Amino acid sequence: MTTEGQHAARRVELIEVSPRDGIQNEKVVLSTDDKLELLRRIHAAGLRRTEATSFVSPKRVPQMADAEAVMAGARAEPGHAALIGLVLNQAGFDRARAARCDEINVVVVASETFSRKNQGAGIADMVAAASAILAQSREAGIPASVTIAAAFGCPFEGEVPAAKVLGLVESLLPARPDEIAFADTIGCGVPTQVRELLAGAKALDAGMRLRCHFHNTRSTALANVLAAVEAGVHALDSSIGGFGGCPFAPAATGNVATEDVVYLLERMGIDTGVDLQMLIDTAGWLGDRLGHPPMSGLARAGRFPAAA
Amino acid sequence: MTTEGQHAARRVELIEVSPRDGIQNEKVVLSTDDKLELLRRIHAAGLRRTEATSFVSPKRVPQMADAEAVMAGARAEPGHAALIGLVLNQAGFDRARAARCDEINVVVVASETFSRKNQGAGIADMVAAASAILAQSREAGIPASVTIAAAFGCPFEGEVPAAKVLGLVESLLPARPDEIAFADTIGCGVPTQVRELLAGAKALDAGMRLRCHFHNTRSTALANVLAAVEAGVHALDSSIGGFGGCPFAPAATGNVATEDVVYLLERMGIDTGVDLQMLIDTAGWLGDRLGHPPMSGLARAGRFPAAA
Numbered sequence: 001m002t003t004e005g006q007h008a009a010r011r012v013e014l015i016e017v018s019p020r021d022g023i024q025n026e027k028v029v030l031s032t033d034d035k036l037e038l039l040r041r042i043h044a045a046g047l048r049r050t051e052a053t054s055f056v057s058p059k060r061v062p063q064m065a066d067a068e069a070v071m072a073g074a075r076a077e078p079g080h081a082a083l084i085g086l087v088l089n090q091a092g093f094d095r096a097r098a099a100r101c102d103e104i105n106v107v108v109v110a111s112e113t114f115s116r117k118n119q120g121a122g123i124a125d126m127v128a129a130a131s132a133i134l135a136q137s138r139e140a141g142i143p144a145s146v147t148i149a150a151a152f153g154c155p156f157e158g159e160v161p162a163a164k165v166l167g168l169v170e171s172l173l174p175a176r177p178d179e180i181a182f183a184d185t186i187g188c189g190v191p192t193q194v195r196e197l198l199a200g201a202k203a204l205d206a207g208m209r210l211r212c213h214f215h216n217t218r219s220t221a222l223a224n225v226l227a228a229v230e231a232g233v234h235a236l237d238s239s240i241g242g243f244g245g246c247p248f249a250p251a252a253t254g255n256v257a258t259e260d261v262v263y264l265l266e267r268m269g270i271d272t273g274v275d276l277q278m279l280i281d282t283a284g285w286l287g288d289r290l291g292h293p294p295m296s297g298l299a300r301a302g303r304f305p306a307a308a
Numbered sequence: 309m310t311t312e313g314q315h316a317a318r319r320v321e322l323i324e325v326s327p328r329d330g331i332q333n334e335k336v337v338l339s340t341d342d343k344l345e346l347l348r349r350i351h352a353a354g355l356r357r358t359e360a361t362s363f364v365s366p367k368r369v370p371q372m373a374d375a376e377a378v379m380a381g382a383r384a385e386p387g388h389a390a391l392i393g394l395v396l397n398q399a400g401f402d403r404a405r406a407a408r409c410d411e412i413n414v415v416v417v418a419s420e421t422f423s424r425k426n427q428g429a430g431i432a433d434m435v436a437a438a439s440a441i442l443a444q445s446r447e448a449g450i451p452a453s454v455t456i457a458a459a460f461g462c463p464f465e466g467e468v469p470a471a472k473v474l475g476l477v478e479s480l481l482p483a484r485p486d487e488i489a490f491a492d493t494i495g496c497g498v499p500t501q502v503r504e505l506l507a508g509a510k511a512l513d514a515g516m517r518l519r520c521h522f523h524n525t526r527s528t529a530l531a532n533v534l535a536a537v538e539a540g541v542h543a544l545d546s547s548i549g550g551f552g553g554c555p556f557a558p559a560a561t562g563n564v565a566t567e568d569v570v571y572l573l574e575r576m577g578i579d580t581g582v583d584l585q586m587l588i589d590t591a592g593w594l595g596d597r598l599g600h601p602p603m604s605g606l607a608r609a610g611r612f613p614a615a616a
Binding site for chain 2: 153158159186187188190191192216217218219220221222223225226227257260263264267268269296297298300301304305306
């Protein structure tokens with residue numbers, strides 16, 4: 001049956017962010033071997049792009065201190081997903097290029113206060129820095145996406161108007177990113193916002209690949225996934241087990257869980273190419289290593305219908 | 309902005325089920341006074357219909373043993389929401405009528421196995437019993453709704469085809485219920501199912517009031533709420549704090565949390581008439597009494613934007 005609002009999307013790409021956003025704020029620092037095992041499991045489950053690590057200060061983010069070793073180990077695997085390195089500045093990009101990331105992802109923040117606290121620079125400076133990195137990445141032949149953080153709301157400034165976020169998109173387009181992602185960093189977004197941002201971005205550049213990054217902090221993540229998929233989003237970030245909180249969102253649950261997204265989409269007839277049971281098993285495995293249980297519905301309640 | 313799929317609903321009615329579905333499986337048996345305090349808080353928050361209790365065997369459901377006392381106490385309050393009594397059989401209806409419920413809700417189950425395990429009778433017998441109760445309720449001038457449980461899936465039989473659920477709707481229509489509710493008893497439903505059931509029910513009786521009852525077991529509850537509201541549902545069940553699991557869905561989270569529903573809808577510009585902060589406060593109060601914290605995003609993470 002097709003009803004209004006139910007679009008013809010038959011496949012959505014999932015980008016697995018557990019190796020970076022999922023674990024970066026966890027107290028337990030995973031060994032490089034455990035990170036490589038996680039990346040192996042991600043590939044085995046059918047996920048074909050993953051945010052493998054970030055090239056940031058090891059003093060600020062100790063969990064990511066072994067970024068180069070993770071990249072080297074993951075690249076040595078006979079099969080692996082496209083390995084995305086997150087970068088925040090020129091130094092990070094230089095490291096990511098040297099480590100031979102398959103893709104890079106650069107971040108700008110949609111609120112001035114959050115940008116200064118998180119990145120140490122205001123929006124205009126970060127757009128200039130991101131644009132310079134995007135140009136170098138293009139020159140080096142490395143696909144590059146840009147994530148607009150706090151695109152649905154800011155922990156310091158409150159509401160972030162869609163017009164402001166779309167203004168940022170416009171200012172980034174001359175640098176020709178391969179993909180633009182809207183991130184609900186603190187998990188406050190609702191479907192009307194998702195629709196407004198995606199429609200607005202399409203109006204600015206009909207050919208741009210669009211991606212969304214949701215957190216389930218206020219239980220709205222799968223409603224936002226539904227709205228995004230039906231508004232024609234190309235890709236979604238998600239994190240096995242639902243791990244990954246924002247340090248500015250206290251007591252928050254984490255990223256939307258990959259297994260919950262796969263359950264929703266597959267049961268709606270939308271292909272993800274991912275093995276649900278392997279995700280659930282990996283959520284449990286990762287929870288054991290991190291010392292607390294996964295936060296996904298599927299890891300708690302199991303599949304439906306029960307596996308044969 | 310209006311995009312495809314975003315309908316013009318500007319108000320949705322919420323039916324608060326914490327006093328019945330929310331607490332019936334909790335280990336801690338609340339005092340009658342605590343139940344009356346919960347009902348006072350429900351009314352004060354702006355909720356105007358509530359499943360106040362159920363008239364079932366106190367041996368089977370000890371939490372509901374004081375149904376008559378709860379009804380008497382709640383009716384004595386200067387202001388109270390419409391008090392709905394859940395009934396499963398003739399004896400329950402007789403008690404609900406004697407206790408002067410403002411409404412009754414009768415249940416049938418969409419799967420034969422679940423019906424026999426939960427109600428002790430098969431579907432056909434339950435439809436006949438429900439129809440007899442609906443007729444008596446109409447005669448007595450008591451509004452009556454019917455809930456179709458396991459309408460999105462069964463813990464024993466697995467998938468429940470929409471055609472089967474809509475067949476049940478058809479068999480109940482001659483008894484002229486005032487409202488029909490589709491319940492995702494074990495929290496396995498997805499938005500395509502919501503749309504198919506609501507569109508199918510409208511096709512059978514365009515004037516029928518339709519209601520949905522979701523559980524967040526597999527994190528899909530707010531996606532289902534979104535689909536239901538945009539498909540024109542009249543009312544939604546929800547439970548403060550997200551309390552209330554199904555005994556057949558082990559380790560499940562509970563009913564969709566009222567505060568999460570209100571957050572989603574109000575932020576999308578859909579009026580609920582409910583005070584979000586009072587819900588969050590009541591979720592904490594109820595959690596203290598039940599001995600475990602609420603399971604809602606809003607109770608964990610707080611409002612956004614932060615209250616002034």
